[in-house]
């Protein structure tokens with residue numbers, strides 16, 4: 001078994017990870033990667049920077065990875081070759097050489113399908129400036145076209161993560177960018193307020209974002225070059241169109257031999273990444289992944305999971321047992337100064353999946369206010385009311401430390417931590433990296449207070465304005481004069497004890513401060529004074545303003 005023949009279809013993230021792991025644990029295995037493009041083992045996340053010219057030469061991407069596969073890992077790589085058929089009885093694959101158009105066969109003991117996914121193209125055409133982007137070959141084609149024509153006006157069709165990282169790269173390189181999508185928001189895994197903030201940031205950069213928009217017509221010149229797009233309401237000029245939607249696993253090989261495919265369109269696998277067919281594995285974005293929170297399958301189109309799944313399959317195929325536990329879905333994006341991300345479930349998804357949840361928002365400094373450059377981090381957590389476990393977190397901010405906090409949440413969710421654990425996490429502190437209660441600790445406290453009934457926090461949308469209520473603004477005079485909710489009663493927090501008689505006890509009181517902390521203190525003072533129906537508006541006027549701007 002030591003000289004097992006392992007054949008891997010696809011030399012992308014998952015395939016290369018499988019191959020190198022198999023080699024590290026089995027020196028005698030014969031390992032072959034069959035890749036249909038001209039390149040293997042390059043960092044696909046470098047493609048946006050390459051297309052936009054930030055990475056000048058493709059050699060800056062391909063580096064010497066391929067040589068390392070041959071020299072260090074003793075892995076055979078067959079490029080420009082497509083696996084067109086699997087014969088699982090004879091245990092062999094049919095390979096078509098895409099340069100010579102000839103076919104050959106290769107036998108295997110273990111077959112790993114790592115053939116990824118691709119963007120569907122609904123608009124079929126021969127236009128020289130209409131592209132999709134799945135691999136380095138596609139990226140080179142786009143870059144060559146841009147260099148040749150000096151195109152500066154780019155249209156990206158799609159609103160998903162990949163469309164946005166591409167848009168980000170173009171914007172940062174000074175291109176004019178249009179994003180067009182039929183969906184009603186960008187990065188739809190995010191809850192509406194985070195997606196809204198991201199869209200605002202794109203719009204501020206001059207990017208034109210067209211949501212709820214279909215392309216009625218592609219207008220071309222005599223050389224089939226698209227120069228205008230007719231949209232639902234108007235038309236826009238463009239020089240390049242990149243199609244980034246309808247990402248789908250490449251399951252045609254699996255269908256040929258009746259390997260079961262799941263409801264999400266990916267190949268079904270167990271925790272060893274084995275399909276239902278003996279000795280055939282599937283890894284990366286061609287396979288379905290088990291979500292540890294929902295306990296349902298989904299497809300992960302992200303690098304980290306592809307890499308880990310490849311490692312597991314390579315290990316098992318090479319003879320050492322290993323399991324892939326599942327995913328929680330961590331996604332992070334940077335646009336200009338805005339960092340934004342999600343891990344676990346959004347509020348919308350948690351509700352859809354039937355969880356009984358609380359959702360809490362804070363705006364906390366990334367580090368102490370007295371250090372220059374301190375910036376707010378906006379955090380929302382989703383808590384399971386029954387278990388107090390964290391189901392999800394969304395986060396954004398323009399300062400440092402946003403990614404660090406998202407990673408802590410990802411670790412907390414993976415480890416099934418509760419809000420009480422968040423309060424107790426002993427995180428690092430000096431004034432220029434955190435606040436003395438880290439934002440993670442703070443949101444743990446806010447959530448625990450809510451679950452323990454110490455604070456009744458509500459969002460603006462939960463307030464029924466037909467009730468007999470009073471909105472109480474407890475901020476300073478300067479803050480109140482700058483902006484406030486109409487018909488609110490203004491009593492600054494430091495006057496509340498002596499002016500408590502001005503607040504009608506029989507009404508429902510909704511308090512707001514700037515971000516929620518002073519509101520909580522006021523809520524506790526009123527409750528201590530015998531007020532029964534007192535609520536603190538979560539996230540204060542900062543949250544209220546985001547909700548109002550979204551209308």
Ligand SMILES: Cc1cc2nc3c(=O)[nH]c(=O)nc-3n(C[C@H](O)[C@H](O)[C@H](O)COP(=O)(O)OP(=O)(O)OC[C@H]3O[C@@H](n4cnc5c(N)ncnc54)[C@H](O)[C@@H]3O)c2cc1C
Pocket residue numbers: 009010011012013014015034035036037044045046047048081082083084114115116117133134135162165250283284285286300301302303304306
């Ligand atoms: C432009 C771009 C930027 C990205 N940036 C990020 C990022 O910043 N962060 C992140 O988490 N994810 C990112 N991703 C997603 C990430 O690349 C994928 O999640 C990951 O590559 C999936 O790995 P995979 O091995 O399953 O598929 P792939 O890496 O796509 O590899 C599949 C390979 O199989 C080959 N193949 C397909 N069919 C056959 C066949 N029949 N025979 C032979 N070969 C075949 C393909 O040519 C391809 O090389 C990005 C993706 C793109 C397109």
